[in-house]
Amino acid sequence: MKNQRPCSIAGTLAVIGEKYSVLVLREVFFGVRRFDAIARNLGAPRDVLAARLRHLVEAGVLERVPYQERPQRFEYRPTRAGRELRPVLLTLMAWGDRHISEHPPVVFEHDCGTDLKPVVVCKHCGGEATSRSLTPRFADPEWAA
Amino acid sequence: MKNQRPCSIAGTLAVIGEKYSVLVLREVFFGVRRFDAIARNLGAPRDVLAARLRHLVEAGVLERVPYQERPQRFEYRPTRAGRELRPVLLTLMAWGDRHISEHPPVVFEHDCGTDLKPVVVCKHCGGEATSRSLTPRFADPEWAA
DNA sequence: CCGATCAGTTTGAAAAGCAAACCGACTCCC
DNA sequence: GGGAGTCGGTTTGCTTTTCAAACTGATCGG
Numbered sequence: 001m002k003n004q005r006p007c008s009i010a011g012t013l014a015v016i017g018e019k020y021s022v023l024v025l026r027e028v029f030f031g032v033r034r035f036d037a038i039a040r041n042l043g044a045p046r047d048v049l050a051a052r053l054r055h056l057v058e059a060g061v062l063e064r065v066p067y068q069e070r071p072q073r074f075e076y077r078p079t080r081a082g083r084e085l086r087p088v089l090l091t092l093m094a095w096g097d098r099h100i101s102e103h104p105p106v107v108f109e110h111d112c113g114t115d116l117k118p119v120v121v122c123k124h125c126g127g128e129a130t131s132r133s134l135t136p137r138f139a140d141p142e143w144a145a
Numbered sequence: 146m147k148n149q150r151p152c153s154i155a156g157t158l159a160v161i162g163e164k165y166s167v168l169v170l171r172e173v174f175f176g177v178r179r180f181d182a183i184a185r186n187l188g189a190p191r192d193v194l195a196a197r198l199r200h201l202v203e204a205g206v207l208e209r210v211p212y213q214e215r216p217q218r219f220e221y222r223p224t225r226a227g228r229e230l231r232p233v234l235l236t237l238m239a240w241g242d243r244h245i246s247e248h249p250p251v252v253f254e255h256d257c258g259t260d261l262k263p264v265v266v267c268k269h270c271g272g273e274a275t276s277r278s279l280t281p282r283f284a285d286p287e288w289a290a
Numbered sequence: 291c292c293g294a295t296c297a298g299t300t301t302g303a304a305a306a307g308c309a310a311a312c313c314g315a316c317t318c319c320c
Numbered sequence: 321g322g323g324a325g326t327c328g329g330t331t332t333g334c335t336t337t338t339c340a341a342a343c344t345g346a347t348c349g350g
Contacts (some may be wrong), residue, residue, distance in 0.1 A: 003188040006250040008241025030290030043148040071316040089234040096153025105151040109274040111278040112270035120232040124258035133256040145175035216346045
């Protein structure tokens, strides 16, 4: 990584782009918040998991909270910033449901009573954000495509 | 990676989860579709980029199309499945804009005339998909959290 | 012929990933 | 009290991946 285009996608990936990081968040959102349980559900090497958790805590996405003294034990909870990553996981899941497994392993029931089909829309007008409806504008014109 | 929870998030990450893959898609969406240009904008090692492009083509996200004969040269275009990954990039960008750079390096103008603020909503009711409004249901109860 | 362009491949060393074993501070149970 | 189990990691020794830089081969322009 040398001469990178300035970009919020790259910025977010610097936080959650390493292997397992997103899956850690998935488990945490499901309520699985302890080291052993996360390791089991991910099948990840424990040293790598330890490194990822440290990184996510430093980045302010998770917090490490003791859930008992004697012996002291910790669990990992999403912060506000962490919870705001849920849309990322939902769009990843939606693509996988559509293009990989036609029988989705997990479904989210939405308040409205249906199985959630997540769509990305413009907050202002509510219209779907499609390729054709979007025009990029670059802060630094050197990087205009 | 051993004993993984069956999951569409993991499935999608198997396609675009390696380092640089998402950034390749970003460039392709911006219209940067040739090997040298992508390599330049990413600052990625050329051998890694070659491997990623191969993988994305095999996965059906990009296609490798000749844009000239003599000497034969290729460019990479998003397929339909590839274009459907745009929502993933938009949510990644939105999080970075909010939590990393308060001055976004790129803004998308939406048809409606405003700068796009992407939100994930329920396709059926249009309501925002928040933690509290969602209840997971597991196809295989062994993995219920 | 000389230099430049482009899409990769090759090379050798450094970094990250991996599975399995280990550790320390406990608790539980006989 | 002793042995087994739990839990949140760290250590070890090996394999795989990444990296930057150099190189290749086809072709064009002067």
